[in-house]
Amino acid sequence: MHSSLSAESKEVLSKIDAVISMISHMYSGGLGSVTDFNVCLRMVDTTDNTHFAQHMIDPACGKGSILLAKIKRLIENGCDPETAVNLVHGVDIDQSQVDHAKVNIQRATGYLPDIICDNSLQREFNMKFDGYITNPPYKGQSMLHQQFFNLGVELVKDKGQVVCLQPATVYFNKKEDTDKHSQRMRDNITNYHVVTEMINPNIFENAKNRNDISITTITKKQSQPEIESISYRSGKVYTNVKLEDVNRTEIEPTLYRSIVEKYKKLIAENGCIYNIISKEKAVAKAKLASMRGNGGGDDWYTFIPANKKYWTTDNEEGDWGIDTASHEEAMNVYNYLTTNAARFGLSIYKFSADMYGGAMNGVPIVDFSKTYTNDELYNILGITEEERNAIDSSLPDYHELKSNN
Numbered sequence: 001m002h003s004s005l006s007a008e009s010k011e012v013l014s015k016i017d018a019v020i021s022m023i024s025h026m027y028s029g030g031l032g033s034v035t036d037f038n039v040c041l042r043m044v045d046t047t048d049n050t051h052f053a054q055h056m057i058d059p060a061c062g063k064g065s066i067l068l069a070k071i072k073r074l075i076e077n078g079c080d081p082e083t084a085v086n087l088v089h090g091v092d093i094d095q096s097q098v099d100h101a102k103v104n105i106q107r108a109t110g111y112l113p114d115i116i117c118d119n120s121l122q123r124e125f126n127m128k129f130d131g132y133i134t135n136p137p138y139k140g141q142s143m144l145h146q147q148f149f150n151l152g153v154e155l156v157k158d159k160g161q162v163v164c165l166q167p168a169t170v171y172f173n174k175k176e177d178t179d180k181h182s183q184r185m186r187d188n189i190t191n192y193h194v195v196t197e198m199i200n201p202n203i204f205e206n207a208k209n210r211n212d213i214s215i216t217t218i219t220k221k222q223s224q225p226e227i228e229s230i231s232y233r234s235g236k237v238y239t240n241v242k243l244e245d246v247n248r249t250e251i252e253p254t255l256y257r258s259i260v261e262k263y264k265k266l267i268a269e270n271g272c273i274y275n276i277i278s279k280e281k282a283v284a285k286a287k288l289a290s291m292r293g294n295g296g297g298d299d300w301y302t303f304i305p306a307n308k309k310y311w312t313t314d315n316e317e318g319d320w321g322i323d324t325a326s327h328e329e330a331m332n333v334y335n336y337l338t339t340n341a342a343r344f345g346l347s348i349y350k351f352s353a354d355m356y357g358g359a360m361n362g363v364p365i366v367d368f369s370k371t372y373t374n375d376e377l378y379n380i381l382g383i384t385e386e387e388r389n390a391i392d393s394s395l396p397d398y399h400e401l402k403s404n405n
Helices: 007-026 037-044 065-076 081-086 095-109 144-155 180-191 253-270 327-337 340-349 374-381 385-394
Strands: 056-058 088-092 114-117 129-134 156-167 192-199 213-222 227-231 237-241 284-287 321-324
Touching (some): 007 037, 007 095, 081 088, 129 144, 144 180, 144 213, 284 327, 340 374
Parallel strands (some): 056 129, 129 156
Antiparallel strands (some): 284 321
C-alpha cells in the first residue's frame, strides 16, 4: 500500500469497508447478485493496480462489488479517489442493480460512477477498455457466461486483460463437439495468454452448482497454445498446460494424457459403457443412480451405492442402467463399477452432476462374464505403476463404507 495516502483517500477506504460490510449484511441470505468481496479482491489482484490511466469495465456489475474492489486497490496504491472512480465503468441489465451500484460507490467515495442500464451482450460500445472484470450470470442452456467471456476479449485493447469468475466447464468438458460460444471460448483460451485458478463452488453461500469455479485471467496477446499456469483447488500448480490436459482429478498433465490415451485405445477396440445403457426392460440390469457422490461432496466419480443390498437386477421399463444377459453378469458389472479403473474412466468426460449424455464415454467395456481386481483392469489397459498410483491417489475413497456391504 502507498505509504503516504491523503486524508481523503484514507477516509474513502474506510467508507468502502463500511459499505461492503453493509452489503454483506443486507444480502447475507444468499442473493446470487452479490459476489463475496474477498473474491472480488482476488480477481482485481490479477490486474495492474498501479496504473492510473487504465479504464476497466464490469459488464454485469450487479451491486458494484467488483468495481468497489478495483477502486479500493487503486486508492491503496496512491490513486486519488475521483480518478479511481472515473477509471471504472459498469453495465447491468437490471435498473435496480444499477441504482444500487451507483449509490454504493457514491456513498463510499463521494463521486458518481459511470454505470448504465443495458444488455452488454447487445450493446454497441464506443470505446475499447484496458480491463474487463466480471462475475457473469450463469445460465447453462443459454451459454451466458461463455458469451460474457468472449465479449471481454472483443472489448479490451491489445494487451488488455479479461478476468472472469465462472463455472470451469470449458476446462473439464472434454467433448469434441460443443456449442459455438463454448468453442469460441476454447479458441480464446488457446490463442491468448491465460492464467487460471480453480475455486470451490462453496464461495457462493447458496451455491447449487457443484461445478468447480474458475478465475480466468486472459491477456490479449498472442501466446503458445498452452495455458501459462493453472492452480487447482488442492494448491497444485502446473505451467504450460494444454487445455485438453486440464483435469478435475488434478493429475500431472503429461501423465494424465498418457492414461487417457490408453483408455481411448481400449474403448476404440471394445466400446464404452454408454453403448450398453438403456431404459428398456432387460433380462437383468445393473441400475445406475442419476448422480452419485459423497453427499453432494467432491467425489463425483461413483456410479452406484457400495452397499450391495442396492445391487438388484430386476427391472421394469424406464429403469436406467446397463443391460446384461444374466443376474450373475449384472453383479459382475456392479463390481466393475466400484473399481478405481472404471471410476477414472468416468472422470474423463464427467464434468457436471449429469450422468447422462457422454459422461460415461470414457469407461471401457470389458468381459463381464467374470470379475476383476483393479490390477487386472490396469493390466488390460496397459497402465504403468506410476499411472496406477496417480489414478488411485486422485480418486477419493468410495462414497459409502465397505463395512455396509
